[in-house]
Amino acid sequence: MPTENAGIVSRMPGLAYIGLVLTPLFWAGNAVVARGTVDSIPPLSMSFWRWIIALAILLPFGLPGIWRHRQVIRQRFGSMLALATFSVAAFNSLLYFAATTTTATNIALINATIPIFVALLAWILLGDRTRPIQAVGIGLAIIGIATVVARGDLSVLTGLQAQPGDLIMVAAVFSWGLFSVLLRRQAVPLPALTFLTTQILLGTLVILPFYLTDLVLFSGGFDLSQDTALPLLYFAIFPGILAYGFWNHGVHQIGPARAAIFMYLTPVFASVLAGVFLEESLGVFHIIGGLLILAGLLLATQTGKRAGYRIKDR
Template identity: 80%
Template sequence: MSFHPPKPLWLAYVGLVLTPLFWAGNAVVAKGAIDNIPPLSMSFWRWVIALVVILPFGLPGILRHRRVIRQYLGSMLVLATFSVAAFNSLLYYAAISTSATNIALINATIPIFIALLAWLLLGDRTRPIQILGILLAVLGILTVVARGKLSVLTQLQAQPGDLIMVAAVFSWGLFSVLLRRQAVPLPALTFLTTQIALGTLVILPFYLIELTFFKGGFEVGRATVMPLLYFAFFPGILAYAFWNHGVHKVGPARAAMFMYLTPVFASVLAGVFLGERLGLFHIVGGVLILAGLFLATRKTPARQ
């Protein structure tokens, strides 16, 4: 009889701290590399590399559960389109015309969009405190998008990248809600491998259009290969593994609190590596977003 000692709990917390750091790095590295790698090339090759790495581990599960995959293929294709394909592609497009700090702040509102869409599409009960949180977070997004100026909203002068990032977050929220509605009975690794494969196929025709008619390719070198490797390993495979492990060990409610670190890490990294400076609208918008997140995701104690 073999004995496997439990892993220390602190390892789960280390992983939960590293996960938002990797997510923040996704925005910062994308912003730094966008002049060298077109956005769809960035998205496509990120997932190709991730697929090559994960396929040897995920392929046995795909073969073992191929009947389930065939049964849920349509649902999984839709899920992969909104998550693997659309979310990351839109995020990289956003990097063309907005800052890494803005990307991270808007990205931090994912739980808000999930709660809002779950209420609209699934009829989830929403408490007054959650509604207040959603309103505060939306106000925070508008503050960031408007750069603290009401005229930006009234005259429709928002940066395209901010609006594209809102669309990216909406896409991930829709994926999360649809995943709840159409749960796919697959092990985590099998599901992830299948999602990456399907999402890469969805991106492929758009990547070929971009390659042929718009941005063209990119030169293979340190300035392009290193960002792609980062995207594949850190915000891709490792963040997913660390997040799942952390949720399993400490619970989803406590793990969700670590998401608040993403805009903090992003602002520091963007300042150090990209020279981005925080404006007053970043601070005000960030406080509103984080307050909204706290209110919308906190669990009220059960009544005695």
């Protein structure tokens, strides 16, 4: 974008708010579209081709930066590979696997607890000080997750009868938490576009052997048609590239603390979209679990030391 246009955008904070509203809408759409198409596109195919498309779009813009900063990338290759594995490769692949056996609403509710996992892992791995009010918030959010996973029935947990997709989604959120904490510990001094393009490139290479194994031995891939191509384009463009750009612009304009509040819209949008397009209905356990998660997020993220994560891609 030309400098003069960038200056105009920076003087229009209203655009930042619009982008921050659209970002959770795109993330919610990621869960809903995945749930609606997972019978047509295997999860690993969904993850792999999403990033191939995103890479094809970004590479012409990001490749010059990769070349200019090749020395930094070479020196920090191990760190960047670990970051790409936990974010681009693991998080998204696990999310799409979760969509095979749980609802889009559950995915979005569990996904909303990412700040909790970041705070918890930052306390365990980085020694961040956790105040009592933050600990209460983390506890409430964990109870909220358990309520959603158990579907309001304690015997589901005690009898180990939880939906596999809910547990896989917890693993996905844990993976993103590890990425966020590692990003703080092993920060890589690269421009945003160069970092994102490199992460997608490395993450796609990590997914590749798993995708090929699944293609040959298990799923057999999918038939390319309008019904499968359009969801893949959505995954690549909207929750990937556009949400990333909107989020980072919003954080720059209004600050990370205020921008983080917009994350709470994701399960709201997801429940509405899932009700309209997938005919999913909200249960009492969704409402109770969602309120507990929301209360936990408010307590854990607005008091004390910030977890300090940035969302790169989802």
